[in-house]
Amino acid sequence: MGKKINKLKDLAVRAGRWLGLASTPPDPKATAVVTADRFDGMTWQETLGQATALQDLAEELNERHDHTEDLLRDVFLAAFKASPHLRERGEMDPSRLVNHQVVTAMASSPEYEELHRETVGDPYAAAMAVLAQGAALRRLLEETRDAQEESRRARESQDEAADAARAVAAAMEAAAEREGEDGVVPGDAAAAVDEAIAEAEAAEQEAQQAAGAAAQALAAVTPTIRTAVRRAMAQASEAAREEAGLMRAWGLDAGQLERMSFEERARLAERLRTGRLGEFAGLIGRFRMMAFGERARRVENTPGELVGITLGDDLSRIVPSELANLGVPAMRAVFAAKYADASLMLYDSQGEQAIGQGAIIACVDTSYSMSFPHGDRPSGITAEAWAKACALALLDQARQSKRDFVGILFSSASEISVHPFPASAQAAIGDVIDFAETFFGGGTDFEAPLSAAVEVLEAEFNAAGRPKGDIVLITDGECEVSEEWAHYWHEVKRQLDFRTFGIAIGNGGSTASGSVLDALCDNLRSLDDLADPRAVSDLFRLI
Secondary structure, eight states: OOOOBBBHHHHHHHHHHOOOOOOHHOOOOOOOOOOOHHHHHHHHHHHHHHOOHHHHHHHHHHHHHHHHEEEEEEEHHHSSSOOOOOGGGGOGGGGGHHEEEEHHHHHSSSHHHHHHHHHHHTTHHHHHHHHTHHHHHHHHHHTHHHHHHHHHHHHHHHHHHHEEEEEHHHHHHHHHTOOOTSSSHHHHHHHHHHHHHHHHHHHHHHHHHHHHEEEEEEEEHHHHHHHHHHHHHHHHHHHHHHHHHHHHHHTOHHHHHTSOHHHHHHHHHHHHHTTGGGGGHHHHHHHHHHHHHHHHHHOTTOOOEEEEEEEEEOOGGGHHHHGGGGGGGGHHHHOOOHHHTTTTEEEEEEEEOOOOSSSSEEEOOOOGGGGOOOOOOOOOOOOHHHHHHHHHHHHHHHHHOOOOOOEEEESSTOOOEEEOOTTTTTHHHHHHHHHOOOOSSSSOOOOOHHHHHHHHHHHHHHHHHOOOOOEEEEESSSOOOOOOHHHHHHHHHHHHOOOOEEEEESGGGGGSSSSSHHHSSSSSEOOOOOOOOOGGGHHHHOO
């Protein structure tokens, strides 16, 4: 048998496919599931840089799994972007197939739409959605560890196949350098090319097998991924909805929240959740909505219910017979004289009119008994929570009317805390929370808080000349006041022309005729159902 002659052109035919692969670089595969522009990337990096909890989660996952920061980024952007676009599976790097399956399951779940409504366009809410799914992501990554490993092998096999193709090209170059004038290459050079081709074929086969194994492993865990993702999405949606409701209940708008850093907003949310009124956010929200509705219903200077005829010069309420005199030339002088003397016949009416000009002052009892539910129908709502929710709604009322607001918390004679909120400055949420969380838990004394309220109204009158303030006293207790102080109270009330509204929580004797509260207040009502803020809805039409 003769010696085999290796022609370079024959080697080129055998290596042709691998030469083509080596000369054509493969299309780069994506490592991110959600397509994003540079602004999206900047938003993610800024949020990650601000959110310590997010950094901790990324570090923890990276210690046990590969490519987890890519996964967290994808989950964040899927929640943040208005219309997130997910890449097709074929576009993904094999090592990110588990990520792709997780994000795809997330975006296709029914719970996603509910979550997305709360998180779209809000980096903080999107980051909190990622953190809310943190526990589920930990479990999910553990349960998909085999699939991740197969995907990693598939990626490595692809790289090895590409290296093998390049090795064939290198062997061909070496053979070409040793080509004789007759086109023949030495046997060892040809053998090197054939060996490189064999290795490339083996690497290609191994890559195909690895890809198949990765696909099978991923298919095996797909039901697990879908179930876990739906559960995690439901939990994240509930958390996002609760926090959004909490912020709305406390009167925080999107503009205020956007100006806060991630950590500031996180601390604020935690403080609102865990503070004294944390579990009563729903009541605060209902109070504010009720007060808003009452303000919307109120029409200033309306005559109200017709009760008879009176005399005056208000032409808007003149009776038709008086108006008819203007049509008779001889009677016009009589009409003018009666108008000048304010003796025209007018319709007399009685209605609810808000006449306050000065500050609105809420005096809230924080004695020990206020920390318990009251009334005939216990709802679990404490008297303190009801009183402070009412006071916060009165703060809104003052802001709407451009009036100063002062919250005065009191208990025993020496226990008093004054919280001013001038109309000229925005109410800082930290100051509002301080007011809501202050609680003394002692006895009950009316003189100290009402004297402090008078001092506020006196100072306002002296500085701005505004009388007609409104004091709202909310208490569940009874106490005596000295005769000397009672005389002072009625005298200063006459001078400053303010009104006092009393709300007695519970069914004690504090609202009875002749009681101390009855003597101190112009308008006194009792409350026995703390679950319904509408029991005092008229207060927000009168003040």
